[in-house]
Amino acid sequence: MNVIRLRTTDDQLFPAFERLYRISFPEYEQRTFTHHAKALTAENCFINCYQQEDGQFIGFVVYWAFAEYIYIEHYAISDNVRGQGYGTLLLRELIEQTDKIVVLEIDPVIDEISRKRLRFYLALGFVENRFTHVHPPYQPKFNGHSLRVLSSGRELTEAEHQRFCQDLVDVVMVK
Template sequence: MNKIEVKSNSDKIYPQFKRLYEESFPLAEQRTEFQQKMAFESERYHLICHEENNVLAGFISYWDFDNFIYIEHFAVNKDLRGRGYGFKIMEEFKSATDKILVLEIDKITDAQSAARLRFYKKCGFFENPHKHSHPGYGYGLGECPMLILSTQRQITSKEYAKFYSDLKNLAMRH
């Protein structure tokens, strides 16, 4: 699998990323095009696409903060799901850092959200007890209640407070 770091909205693979992004996340969990452009301007933001046989297999977008890495978005091409791509991408990503990875998922409301939680637990993530809502993106849809997952262990209340501060003041300002 080829890894491609996307650095702007004009990169060759960006249209494929954008299609997968839009079909994988509800509007309330998507950056506007302007917000995506602003994210690219931050040295903390990274978008890595994984390509297999000239097809976008999946991507991870993340923020590299001082004490942890926040995975903002992770998706696998729906035509390739169930073939181990997601697990392989996540395992490779986890092994490249010593930092705790933090991500958000939708609250468990149906079979699909339960399967998503099982997937992340299989990848070594822990469910955290912190009450959390993701600040809304630029579509005026408000906050999204979500679950917090982390690698290595559950994060403490103090670590959660730092995560939420970085989320609001760094990631969401771009």
């Protein structure tokens, strides 16, 4: 499997990334094209795309590397290979390659799909955090949305959660 870090919207895999991104997340959870281009200029933003040796697009992980933690902003696996273990493989590798805590957000658990998603992350060693969390809006036409914060290995402290929320506003969401 090949890992390709996108650095600009002109990169060869950006269209495949963009297609999967647009179908994988509701519009209110999506960056605009311009917002993606801006994020790609940040040294601590990684849009890593994964390809099989034959060139088949597997999926992507968008994450931000901060001093104390890694924040997974978006993550998706192509329908063509879903259920073949790639999701587990990609996340497990990311977690094992760092000594930092890994933070991500999921939708509130309200149905079988969201319960299945939570079980997937719990099986990878993530734990639920007790904090009320509202992700800032990606686009001005939307409001922030409630999400659950998960972290690898242990819960975040109140100070760590506050740092994460501040980094979301000051770094991740900068347009």
